[in-house]
Amino acid sequence: MKAAVYFGPQDIRCTTIPDSMLRADHEVLVKVTATSICGSDLHLYRGALDGIMEKGKSQTGHELIGEVLAVGRTVGRFKKGDRISMGYSASCGDCYMCKVGQTAHCETTHKAVYGFGVPFGNLNGTHAETLVLPYADGHAMKVPAGISDSAAITLSCNLPSAVIANELANIQVGETVVVIGCGPTGLMAMDIAMHRGPGRLIAVDALPKRLMLAAQKGAATFDSSHEGWQEKALEVTGGRGFDKVIEMVGLPETLQMSLDLVRPGGTIAALGVFCDDKFNLNLADIFLRNITLHMNGFANVQPYMWEALRMMERGVVKPEEYFSHTFALSDVDQAFATFFHKTDGAMKVLIKP
Numbered sequence: 460m461k462a463a464v465y466f467g468p469q470d471i472r473c474t475t476i477p478d479s480m481l482r483a484d485h486e487v488l489v490k491v492t493a494t495s496i497c498g499s500d501l502h503l504y505r506g507a508l509d510g511i512m513e514k515g516k517s518q519t520g521h522e523l524i525g526e527v528l529a530v531g532r533t534v535g536r537f538k539k540g541d542r543i544s545m546g547y548s549a550s551c552g553d554c555y556m557c558k559v560g561q562t563a564h565c566e567t568t569h570k571a572v573y574g575f576g577v578p579f580g581n582l583n584g585t586h587a588e589t590l591v592l593p594y595a596d597g598h599a600m601k602v603p604a605g606i607s608d609s610a611a612i613t614l615s616c617n618l619p620s621a622v623i624a625n626e627l628a629n630i631q632v633g634e635t636v637v638v639i640g641c642g643p644t645g646l647m648a649m650d651i652a653m654h655r656g657p658g659r660l661i662a663v664d665a666l667p668k669r670l671m672l673a674a675q676k677g678a679a680t681f682d683s684s685h686e687g688w689q690e691k692a693l694e695v696t697g698g699r700g701f702d703k704v705i706e707m708v709g710l711p712e713t714l715q716m717s718l719d720l721v722r723p724g725g726t727i728a729a730l731g732v733f734c735d736d737k738f739n740l741n742l743a744d745i746f747l748r749n750i751t752l753h754m755n756g757f758a759n760v761q762p763y764m765w766e767a768l769r770m771m772e773r774g775v776v777k778p779e780e781y782f783s784h785t786f787a788l789s790d791v792d793q794a795f796a797t798f799f800h801k802t803d804g805a806m807k808v809l810i811k812p
Contacts, residue, residue, distance in 0.1 A: 460475070460476060460477075460478045460479065460587060460588040460589055461473055461474070461475060461476075461587065461588050461788055461789065461812065462474065462475075462476045462518055462583075462584065462586060462587035462588065462788075463518060463519045463520060463584065463586030463587065463788070463791040464476065464515060464516065464517065464518055464519070465503065465512045465513075465514060465515075465517045465518075465519055465576070466514050466515055467506070467509065467514055468504070468505060468506025468509055469504060469505065469506070469795075469796070469799070470792075471503075471504060471519055471586075471791060471792060471795050472791065472792045473586075473788055473789045473790070473791045473792070476518075476587075478589065479583060479587070479589040479590055479591050480591070481529055481530075481531055481591060482591075483531060483593065484531040484532040484533040484534070485531055485533055485534060485593060485594050485595065485596065486530075486531045486534070486591050486592060486593050486594075486595060487527055487529070487530050487531065487534055487537055487543070487591070487592045487595035487599065488527070488528045488529040488530075488589060488590075488591055489523070489525040489526065489527055489528060489543060489589060489590055489591070489592060490525050490526045490527075490528050490588070490589050491523060491524075491525045491585055491587055491588060491589060491590060491812050492524050492525050492526055492542075492608055492811075492812075493524050493525075493608040493609070493611075493612060493809055493810065493811050493812075494520050494522050494523055494524075494585040494586055494612060494810045494812075495522045495609075495612045495613075495782075495807060495808060495809055495810060496520075496522075496794060496795060496798050496807075496808055496810070497521060497522055497547075497616050497617065498642050498643075498644065498707075498708075498709075498731075498732070499616075499709070499732040499756075500519060500520070500521075500574075500795075501795075501798065501799055502709070502732060502734045503519065503575065504795050504799055505799070507734040507735075508575070508576065508734065511575075511576045511577060511578045511579075512576040512577075513576060513577055513581075517574075517575075517576045517577070517581070518574050518582075518583050518584035518586065518587060519574040519584045519586045519791075520573065520574040520584035520585035520586030520587070520810075521547035521572060521573035521574045521575070521584065521585055521615060521616060522547065522585055522612045522613070522615040522616055522617070523543075523544050523545055523573075523585040523590075523612065523615050524542070524543075524544050524602060524608050524611040524612050524614075525542075525543055525544075525585075525590075526540065526541070526542060526543070527539050527540060527541040527543055528589065530595075531595075534595055534596055535596055536595070536596045536599075536601075537595060537596075537599065537601070541601050542601060542602045542603075542604065542611075543592075543599055543600070543601060543602065544599065544600055544602050544611055544612070544614045544615055544764075545573075545592055545595070545598055545599035545600070545615060546562065546598040546599075546615060546616075546619070546760045546761035546764060547572060547573055547615050547616040547760060548562060548563045548565070548568075548570065548571065548572045548573075548598070548757075548759075548760070548761070549565070549568045549571040549572070549573065549580065549582060549592070549593055549594055549597075549598055550562035550563070550565035550567075550568060550594065550597050550598040550761055551565055551566075551567035551568060551594040551597040551598075552594065552596060552597025552598065552761075553567070553597065554566040554567045557597065560759055560762050561759055562598065562759045562760070562761040562762060563757045563758060563759045563760075564757075564759075565597075567594065568580060568593065568594060570757075571593075573585060573590075574586065585615075586788065586791055586810065587788070587812070588788065588812045597761075598761045600614070600764050600765070600768070602614065602768070603768075603772070605772070606768070606771055606772070607779050608809070609778065609779040609782045609809050610771050610777070610778040610779045612778075612809070613643070613647070613767070613778040614764050614767055614768060615760070616644075616758075616760055617643055617644045617647060617778070618644075618647055618767040618770070618771070618776060618778055619758065619760035619761075619763035619764055619766075619767045620644050620648075620730050620758045620760060621644050621645075621647035621648035621650075621651055621730075621767075621776070622651065622763045622766055622767055622770070623728075623730065623755060623758050623759070623760070623763055624648045624705045624707070624728045624730045624755075625648060625651045625652055625655065625705075625728075627726070627728035627730075627753040627755060628652075628703040628704075628705055628726055628728040628753075629703070629726065630652055630655040630656075630657055630702075630703050631655070631656075631702075632655070632656035632657075632658075633656065633657070633658040634657050634658055634702035634703055635657065635658055635659045635660075635661075635695065635696050635701045635702045635703070636652055636657040636659070636660045636661070636701060636702065636703045636704075636705070637660070637661045637662075637663060637692065637701045637703075637704050637705070637720050638652070638660070638661070638662050638663070638673075638678070638705045638707065639663045639664075639704065639705065639706045639707065639708060639713050639716055639717060639720075640663070640664060640706065640707035640708035640713065640731065641662050641663075641664040641666070641669035641670060641672065641673045641707075642669065642707065642708075642806070642807075643778070643781040643806060643807045644707050644730070645662075645664075645705070645707035645708075646669075646672060646673065646676070646781060647776050647778060647781070648705050648707060648730075649662060649673060649676055649678060650676065650775065650776045650777075651770070651775065651776065652705070653676065653677065654775060657703075659679065659695055659696075660677070660678045660679070661678055661679040661680065661681060661692055661695060661701075662674075662678040662679070662680050662681070663680075663681050663683050663688075663692070663716065664680075664682070664683065665682060665683045665684040666801060667682070668804040668806075669806070670682060672806075679695065683716070689716070689719060689720070692720065693720065696722065699722045699723075700720060700721050700722030700723070700725060701720050701721055701722060701725060702722060702725050702726070703721075703725060703726050703727075703728070704717045704720055704721045704725065704726070704727045704728070705728050705730070706727060706728070706729040706730065706731050707730055707731050708731040709729075709731025709732040709733045709734065709756060710731070710733070710735070711733075711735050711738045711739075713731060714729060714731075714733070714738065717729060718741075718744070718745070718750070721748075721750055723748040723749055723750070724748070724749045724750070725750060725751070726750075726751040726752075726753070727750065727751070727752045727753065728753045728755065729752065729753060729754050729755065729756065730755050730756060730758060731756055732756040732757075733754070733756055781806050781807045782806065782807045782808070782809050783803075783804060783805050783806040783807060783808070784797055784798075784803070784805055784807075784808045784809070785808070785809045785810075785811065786808055786809070786810050786811070787810070787811060787812075788810055788811065788812040791810060794808045794810055
């Protein structure tokens with residue numbers, strides 16, 4: 460079958476690998492209807508995880524909408540023909556960590572993540588014609604026919620992460636809020652935040668098209684590539700800083716932006732995936748300013764998938780509007796390059812096997 464495989468930094472390509480097959484009773488075999496590339500996949504693409512990827516073998520992709528082809532003997536929630544998605548991390552649903560909602564830290568799967576190499580369980584990826592979902596009853600879900608393929612894909616990671624960001628930030632009516640990073644997940648977080656009634660909401664990014672989309676939603680926008688933007692943004696709050704900050708990038712400089720923009724006693728919900736192993740975090744500053752800092756890049760999305768689906772069904776969020784390009788699986792290398800370089804204003808790419 461065809462599947463995307465990691466060969467090195469900026470070298471992910473479609474190749475032929477052995478067909479997927481069931482090997483355990485708790486597994487489900489799925490035909491991939493459509494998939495996509497997550498912002499976290501770009502860390503992999505740029506080589507940040509090169510040391511943990513088995514070149515020429517490790518598959519990529521963790522966002523899915525598909526059709527069940529076969530189920531293992533003990534699978535109870537799914538049958539052949541079901542339309543299905545799953546959380547990006549494989550979780551059993553029965554261990555202690557799953558029971559307390561920390562599904563990304565499942566003790567059965569040992570924190571396994573689809574398409575992220577040997578240290579993350581060496582699972583197959585969604586950038587393929589078919590894949591196997593282990594412990595499917597624990598972290599997969601049926602998707603109604605009324606939800607489009609592009610919207611359904613975001614159930615695996617993007618939209619539940621946006622829901623989590625808003626829960627952690629706990630935005631109250633009238634508060635000042637800043638969203639750093641206006642990619643698809645950041646914009647969906649903004650969609651949800653707008654329903655919470657913030658007094659002022661600003662968006663920060665360095666890409667004009669993304670800032671334009673944020674402005675169309677009613678946010679005041681600031682281009683982080685412009686000199687003096689931070690001082691101008693703080694003027695919105697009278698210089699005291701923002702009540703709540705949602706960070707959706709995952710770089711040391713964007714975490715520092717969050718710390719610079721939040722007010723004393725404020726809250727930062729950092730949902731970006733941080734791959735750098737060092738950061739000059741000033742603990743005295745956080746301590747003395749009474750800042751609440753949530754780091755949740757390894758997000759526990761499975762418990763929030765149903766809520767994300769409900770938001771789609773009720774029109775709170777319309778994820779399909781963030782898809783700008785469509786590629787065949789055979790052109791996955793072009794899909795990655797387009798999304799990475801933001802060619803032609805790329806926002807989110809749909810990949811069809």
